[in-house]
Amino acid sequence: MNTPPGLKQRLLDWDSRTAVSMERWGHRVHRVNLAIVFLWFGALKVLGHKSATSLIGHTVYVLPEHIAVPLLGYWEIAIACCLLYLPALRIAILLLLIRLPGTLAALLIKQDICFIEFPWVPSVEGQYLIKDFLLFGAALVIGGTVDYRRRRRDVLP
Secondary structure, eight states, X not given: OXXXXXXXXXXXXXXXXXXXXXXXXXXXXXXXXXXXXXXXXXXXXXXXXXXXTHHHHTTTOSSOHHHHHHHHHHHHHHHHHHHHSGGGHHHHHHHHHXXXXXXHHHHHHTHHHHEEETTTEEOHHHHHHHHHHHHHHHHXXXXXXXXXXXXXXXXXX
16 A cells, blocks of 8 residues: 655654654653652641551651651652752652662561562552652653753753
8 A cells, every 4th residue: 555645754754743742741741740649649648648658657667657657758748849849859869769668678578468469469559569669760760861061951841
């Protein structure tokens, strides 16, 4: 089947414009979405709502749960704020990195809660905790796009 003259080039041009737009906006949208997730889940903890991440608060920290869980919530709110304020983006990554051992410890210490069958079938709580590793990886990708020496307009808001 022959394509009409010029259709292939128009499709290639459209694809190229789409890719440029995705490159320009993708990291920004991803960063804001990450911030929303951390702000939302952090606020829930501060307001006293239980979540799977609350499991971290009463698994690995030496503080009582009623102190550790809101503290974890404030930590997540700090991550969100750092994600939204570009000069603090690498601080957000550091805060996430510091938080990861607690996630891993909860997965290992509370296997009966985090897994239906260890290690391949996570429970809903386990899935919630496992996503933290994905969020950290996403933050690393976003953090790697910010070069303050060049001040690239296509990356900064």
